[in-house]
Amino acid sequence: MTIEILNFPQRKIALHSMMKFFGHETVSDRDRYEWSGVRRGRQEFILWQHTLSGVGALRYENREYELPPGTSMLLHFPHDHIYYKPETGGKWEFIYAGFNGYELIRIARELERQYGPVHPLGENSASVRKLLQVLESPQQYREPFLASACAYELICNLAAEISNLPGCGSYPLSVRRAMDLVVNSPGDPPDIEAMAAAAGMSRWHFSRL
Numbered sequence: 001m002t003i004e005i006l007n008f009p010q011r012k013i014a015l016h017s018m019m020k021f022f023g024h025e026t027v028s029d030r031d032r033y034e035w036s037g038v039r040r041g042r043q044e045f046i047l048w049q050h051t052l053s054g055v056g057a058l059r060y061e062n063r064e065y066e067l068p069p070g071t072s073m074l075l076h077f078p079h080d081h082i083y084y085k086p087e088t089g090g091k092w093e094f095i096y097a098g099f100n101g102y103e104l105i106r107i108a109r110e111l112e113r114q115y116g117p118v119h120p121l122g123e124n125s126a127s128v129r130k131l132l133q134v135l136e137s138p139q140q141y142r143e144p145f146l147a148s149a150c151a152y153e154l155i156c157n158l159a160a161e162i163s164n165l166p167g168c169g170s171y172p173l174s175v176r177r178a179m180d181l182v183v184n185s186p187g188d189p190p191d192i193e194a195m196a197a198a199a200g201m202s203r204w205h206f207s208r209l
Contacts, residue, residue: 019151
């Protein structure tokens with residue numbers, strides 16, 4: 001298990017993107033692992049976590065997601081979500097990085113709003129390879145300016161990759177939730193009211209979109 005917590009001395013030049021921690025962890029099938037998005041303090045930050053092997057799970061605003069190998073989640077804190085290792089999921093191996101700074105938070109929250117919290121990047125993801133490189137040479141990121149530059153590069157690379165995934169078109173996340181409802185209900189097509197409710201909109205606003 002590798003965990004790096006980055007604590008920097010006070011500096012005169014403000015940096016608006018910063019990597020705060022990163023790591024590589026394996027949770028065994030006997031271990032309990034659960035983190036709540038509303039119980040990690042009041043300071044805003046974002047988390048990128050990518051599954052290498054095993055399976056994790058995410059409960060995000062009352063919706064359940066599975067996190068198999070090749071899948072990333074991008075979350076902001078504080079927020080109503082819980083990510084955990086299922087009791088029957090065996091081990092869960094993942095890498096992760098945490099960031100703060102208003103520019104990175106802005107980008108990550110916009111990605112979350114448009115594309116949701118879970119992203120199937122696959123095993124050959126360029127963004128994941130970059131994060132693995134960070135894990136292989138942690139000593140260079142103890143310099144705050146290099147850590148800031150790396151944080152911005154990681155999030156921008158991730159944003160480019162997420163926005164180009166198949167199915168990530170121009171539809172906002174709210175509308176895609178309604179589309180998912182239709183696709184997953186082939187024998188009982190939902191009416192407009194149910195689709196609008198899935199999108200979190202009024203019938204009038206949903207119909208207009």
